[in-house]
Amino acid sequence: AQRVTQPEKLLSVFKxxxxxxxxxxxxxxxxxxxxxxxxxxxxxxxxxxxxxRESIKGFTADLNKGETSFHLKKPFAQEEDSAMYYCxxxxxxxxxxxxxxxxxxxxxxx
Amino acid sequence: NAGVTxxxxxxxxxxxxxxxxxxxxxxxxxxxxxxxxxxxxGLRLIHYSVGAGITDQGEVPNGYNVSRSTTEDxxxxxxxxxxxxxxxxxCASSAGDSAYEQYFGPGTRLTVT
Numbered sequence: 001a002q003r004v005t006q007p008e009k010l011l012s013v014f015k016x017x018x019x020x021x022x023x024x025x026x027x028x029x030x031x032x033x034x035x036x037x038x039x040x041x042x043x044x045x046x047x048x049x050x051x052x053r054e055s056i057k058g059f060t061a062d063l064n065k066g067e068t069s070f071h072l073k074k075p076f077a078q079e080e081d082s083a084m085y086y087c088x089x090x091x092x093x094x095x096x097x098x099x100x101x102x103x104x105x106x107x108x109x110x
Numbered sequence: 111n112a113g114v115t116x117x118x119x120x121x122x123x124x125x126x127x128x129x130x131x132x133x134x135x136x137x138x139x140x141x142x143x144x145x146x147x148x149x150x151x152g153l154r155l156i157h158y159s160v161g162a163g164i165t166d167q168g169e170v171p172n173g174y175n176v177s178r179s180t181t182e183d184x185x186x187x188x189x190x191x192x193x194x195x196x197x198x199x200x201c202a203s204s205a206g207d208s209a210y211e212q213y214f215g216p217g218t219r220l221t222v223t
Binding site: 006009032034043044045046049086090095096097098099100101102103 | 140141143145150151152153154155158160168169200202204209210211212213214215216217
């Protein structure tokens with residue numbers, strides 16, 4: 001069975017501090033990993049995808065197959081980064097079917 | 111484009127009542143899904159569809175039915191509402207060539223008393 005674990009329900013940092021949102025996964029095969037974000041009063045939306053290896057809004061995430069992790073990082077947090085972040089997984093060839101973690105609520109304090 | 115729309119925004123039901131949550135998308139997306147979001151549980155997949163006429167169960171399908179008669183619409187039916195179905199329900203759609211990028215609706219907040 002595939003599973004996504006986000007160990008932190010809440011994460012609070014100060015503006016300008018580095019931030020890391022943790023995500024671990026369990027999947028027998030080669031997964032695709034994603035981060036979705038939900039800002040206050042906005043819809044859930046895709047933030048980034050591991051295959052693209054992009055930096056979106058200053059966030060990056062590296063897939064570590066050995067540690068089965070896909071942590072989301074940003075070197076200098078901004079207040080507008082405050083949101084709920086969900087890590088999600090899909091199997092290759094079925095990426096219309098996502099398994100989400102329970103989410104981490106990030107608060108960036110001024 | 112309106113994107114993904116959901117109605118109603120809020121609904122209160124009594125135990126045992128039935129209702130249908132509506133979802134529509136105007137992006138001609140092949141894939142559509144229903145999720146429920148509960149505190150501390152994240153989003154869980156209820157049912158999904160890979161095209162008109164084709165549906166399948168997700169992680170938590172019990173108590174829900176779906177159908178997909180058109181590309182645009184994907185209604186979710188609660189057959190006999192139970193308090194355990196109190197939740198926020200999200201519909202999402204995605205396109206075949208980038209199915210991982212799901213576009214979410216605004217959600218329906220359902221309370222079953």
